[in-house]
Amino acid sequence: MTPTEEYDYIVVGAGSAGCVLANRLSADASKSVLLLEAGPEDSSMWMKIPAGTTKVFGPSAVNWGYFTEPEPHLKDRKIYWPRGRTLGGSSSINGMVYLRGHPEDYDQWERLGNPGWGWKDVIPHFKRSEDQERGESALHGVGGGLSVTDLSIDDKAGRLFIEAAQNAGLPLRKDFNDGVQEGVGRAQVTVKDGRRSSTSVAFLHPVRGRRNLRIEVNALAERILFEGRRATGIRYTQGGIQKIAKARLEVVLAGGVINSPQLLMLSGVGPAGHLQEMGIDVVLNLPGVGQNLQDHLYVYYVAKCEKEISLNHQLSGPNLYLHAMRYFVNRSGYLNIGVVQATAFPRVTPDANRPNVEISFRPMSLNISKKGTIALDKFPGINASCSLLRPKARGQIRLASSNPRDYPLIQANYLNNTEDLHVMREGLRWIRKTFETEPLSQFITAEHAPGNAVQSDSEWEGFIRDAAQSVYHPVGTCAMGIDSMAVVDHELRVRGIDGLRVVDASVMPRITSSNTNAPTIMIGEKGADMIRAAARK
Structure with a gap:
């Protein structure tokens, strides 16, 4: 006989939004909360160390390790x-960069039929999460669970890049999250005392002792249960x-851009024709489920350089053991380094009214294999990646079968239009120009990738299609809005279903113009407020 339990709320997915939800909903001692997580505890040492990101980057017990289907505009490569x-969730394995995006991102959400999601409306929810190292202000908060801090390592290569970008015309930015994004500087990170501040560390572990909160790991959600068109459990x-x-009040999906639409479709909520093809009984024809997939795409630019500004040799061989010892003794050394040491937001096309690429600089150079493994180059090198901020490309998530254990099919449709390709190309040209600008240029010995042979538009295009990878910021597959393809309304309630919400990055109708972890945490905060308000009514 199948065991049955009952709670007020069931949250599916303990990721960037799910941990926030579990914390905020269980703050009401009169309400019981069940949090389901498909993976194990976040106990790996590599999840705690900032430089440990490379160790949890590949497919493993703590990483789903998805691949897209062959991408037709990236030479049929499957993208990791x-x-x-x-x-x-992904806050336990990501690059820890804390960026909110541009105010226009949120104002556009509001114009798309989502009242209460404009820039001025979301700021209080960003602030609530935050424990800002620089102190409280009109735009930043202190006392929240999420530690937001300055980089602990002031590397020489990063300083040179920032100076070169200023000499190339960008203003110096002290804070990329204050509503004025264009510029160059050091982005803040979610790190505290030399350790990653994931959402589990920030929001979940401090409240695990609450009697009304139950956390179940290694628990794979297979189906949402319904009575008519009301969600009643998992x-x-x-x-x-x-x-x-069973859920007395609400079921809340927080599995992310892949798992939330997958679970909806497995449960009979989604495009009717596709569900019928999979042999799934249709509860509700909701054609937007799995559609509107957006992701940031990036390409690495790599330069060989003087050894004194590259960390390749410091993070490999005997030096790596030296820095590991320093870290474990007093949390010093290069194991404190994050994946990005300097950030720039330029406008790279004449028609742009705000930054249209994000440039991420690193004082080392990496090789990322097609299987998702990372290795440092043998030569002294540095790199900068160009990320397309507001892609026109739209993809989709589809089921491979009706088996919950089968990974769904991901088709991102990267670079399926000329505008995305044009912006990416000009962004890479901006990097080349900046690397050729003093004072950084004095330390560059050769351009490694793409190499000086790449000059014409068509040569850049070939390089981009060969080298482009995901920035790992997928959003949008359960979009909020009022059009025929919207999955949730502005209060994140699944349209046509009672007692069911989606609260994660999949509800973004348009991708934010930066890294997506901070906005997803904000969505968790705002979603929790909406759920608690509904319960009070």
Whole structure:
């Protein structure tokens, strides 16, 4: 007999939004909360160390390790998509960069039929999460769970890049999150005392002792249960045992851009024709489920350089052990380094009215294999990646089968239009120009990738299609709005279904113009407020 339990709220997915939800909903001692996570505890040492990101980047027990289907505009390459499968979700394996995006991102959400999601409306929710090292201000908060701090390592190469970018015309920015994005500087990170501040560390672990909060790991949600068109619970499997949890008030999906639409479709909510093809009974024809997929795409620019400004040799061989010892003794050394040491937001096309690429600079150079492994180059090198901020490309998530354990099919449709390709090309040219600008140029010995042979538009295009990778910022597959393809309304309620919400990055109708972790945490905060308000009514 299948065991059955009952709670007020069931939250599916303990990721960037799910941990926030579990914290805020369980703050009401009169309400019981069940948090289901498909992966294990976030106990790996590499999740705690800032430089440990490379160790959890590949497919593993804590990383879903997805791949797209062959991308037709990237020479039919399958693109690697790491996604966290552990407490904290992708915040436990990401690059820890804290960026909110541009105010216009949120004002556009509001214009698309989502009142209460403009820039001025979301600032209080960003502030609530934040424990800002620089102190409280009109735009920043202190006392929240999420540590937001300055970089602890002031590397020489990063300083040179920032000076070169200023000499190339960008203003110096002290804070990329104050509503004025264009410029160059050091972005802040979610790190505290030399350790990653994931959402599990920030929001979940401090409240694990609450009697009304139950956390179940290694628990794979298989189906949403319905009575008519009301969600009443979740069927999940844990340790080979199938279990049922009932929700008195609401079921909240926080599995992310892949798993939330997958679970909706497995449960009969989605495009009717596709569900019927999979042999799934249709509960509600909701054609937008799995559609509107957007992601940031990036390409590396790599330069060989003087050894004194590259960390390749410091993070490999005997030096790596030296820095590991320093880290474990007093949290010093280069294991404190994040994946980005300087950031720039330029406008790279004449028609742009705000930055249209994000440039991420690193004082080392990396090789990322097609299988998702990372290795440092043998030569002294540095790199900068160009990320397309507001892609026109739209993809989709589809089921491979009706089996919850089968990975869904991901088609991002990267670079399926000339505008995306044009902006990416000009962004890479901006990097080349900046690397050729003093004082950084004095330390560059050769351009490694793409190399000086790449000059014409068509040569850049070939390089981009060969080298482009995901920035791992997928959003949009359960978009909020009022059009025929919207999945949730502005209060994140699934349209046509009672007692069911989606609260994660999949609800973004348009991708934010920066890294997506901070906006996803904000969505968790705002979603929790909406859920609690509904319960009070």
